[in-house]
Amino acid sequence: MSSIKEQEAISRLMAFYQEWDNGNKAARSRIMNSFIALNRGKTGPELEQEFSQGGSLFLARLTTWLRLSYLFGTCLSEILQSVAIFLSAANGNRFMFEFVEVGGILTLLEILGLKHLKEEHKKESLKLLQILANAGRNYKELICESYGVRAIAECLAKSKLEETQEQAQVLLDSLAHGNPKYQNQAYKGLIALLPCASPKAQQLALQTLRIVQAIVNTAHPSIVDPLLGVLRSMHLEIQYEAIQLIKELIHTEVRPALLKGLVARLRPSQKESTKPRPQILDDSTVPQLTEPLPIFMQQAACAKAIGMLARESMELCEELIQLRVVHNLLFVMGNKDHTESQRQASLAVEYFVLSFSSVAEQVRKAIGENLFQMLMDNAEMLYMKMDTVQADILTSNQVNIPKVKEVTD
Known part of the structure; x- marks a missing residue:
């Protein structure tokens, strides 16, 4: 009796494969949609039972058609979803091995780089690669060895x-x-994403770097410049993520470079100041800016980051002061073209003044008693109260504090 049932199952399976082999695009699409609807979430043994222990034969047909047609996008969504049922099946490790053996990883990575394919195709390919990556270290290594990090980034x-x-x-x-x-390859791939043009990609890369940094433990020197460059972003959520990463990196070996870079970017170089500006900035109906807006955004973000770092420890305060941070912050305070950078710089200077008596003394001498008192009365609103002469005093200050003495009061 069992032999008769087995013969019937085999006959049905052969008829199924014959229909697939002889079917056109519409017929195969119908077969795959039916397969997806009936088999989503099944285990490896259940899929084998469905195909009378011949599930690998259908997977082989799917992967063959995938490799032949992915360049044209023919039924690509259905093929990828069908393959996903095999790869995600519990106790279906054999299906993964068979898919990888025929070059499945390379095909999925190539799909990611094809401009003419739809976003949904790339999304499905990424999901399949996730399934493989989550299956174990060997598959992660195969993806990376196939230049996967670059393609995914x-x-x-x-x-x-x-x-x-x-x-x-x-x-x-x-x-x-x-x-x-x-x-480390994944870590460097995330760093390479920081200068990209997509704000969302920058935000996601920064969020992931904060997680991955704890894994790699050692901070790579190449992270400093692109990370500080992200502070030019007009998107406050990106600036937030960047500053949070800076706070974590300040306890690593890139600390000196980060501090030096933050202080230096408070005063843009001549090359940065003369970069072409968007035409809208020259419109007579909008305020005229003497420097590109991204530079001002960077100044504000650097001043904010410096203020946050200074509050973490006196040691960091002293390191920043040795880098002439107060001199540069006073310069930003006098920049009447961007109020947020003025506000952040004033708050940072106020903290240094309150923390070190020698800083307070030198700042008072450099900017005068009246302006110094205005700073101490309300640092956050100072930019609204000072006049043009006072702004010029701030931008031309010559404060230099070789040694610091902490306020003991």
Whole structure:
């Protein structure tokens, strides 16, 4: 009796494969949609039972058609969703091995780089790569060895859909965990994303870097310049993430470079100041700015970061003062073109003055008793009260504090 049932099952399976092999695009699409609807969430043994122990034959047909048609996007969503059922099946490790053996990882990574394919195709490919990465270290290494980090990072940077970008972020984060051989590759890939043009990609990269930094332990020197460059962003959420990462990196070996970079960026170089500005900034109906707006945003963010770091420890305060931070902060305070940078710089200077008697003495001498008293009365609103002459005094200050003495009161 069992033999008759087995023969019937085999006959049905052969008829199924014959329908697939002889079917056109519409027929195969119908077959896959039916397969997806009936088999989502099934385990490996259940899928084998469904195909009379011949599930691998259908997976092989799917992967073959995937490799032949992915360049044209033919039924690509259905193929990827069908493959996902096999790869995500519990106790279906054999399916993963078979998919990888025929070059499945390379195909998925190539899909990420094809401009003409839809975002949903790239999103599905990222999900499949996540399934593989979550299956163990060996698969993570195979993805990285296939130049996967670069392909995933480029997809994150260039994608127009936030959901696709978030899937890429999850995958990069996964490749950095439990993957000691290539965790630094994932770390550097995230750093490479910081200068990209997509604000969402920058935000996601910064969030992931904060997690991955704890894994790699050692901060790479190449992170300093792109991280400080992100402070030019017009998006406050990106500035927030950048400052939070700076606060964590300040306890690593890049601390000297970070402090020096923050102080230096309070005063833009001549090269930065003369960069071409957007045409809208020259419109007669809007206020004229003497420097590009991103520079002002960077000054405000640097002043804010410096104030936060100074409050962490007296040691950091002293290091910043030795870098002439007060001199540069006073310069920013006199910049009448951007009130937020003035406000943040005033608050930072106030903290240094209240913390060190020698700083208070030198600042009073440099800016005069009247302006100094205005600073101490209300640092946050100082920018609204000072006149042009006082602003010039601040921008031309020559404060230099070689030694600091902490206020004991």
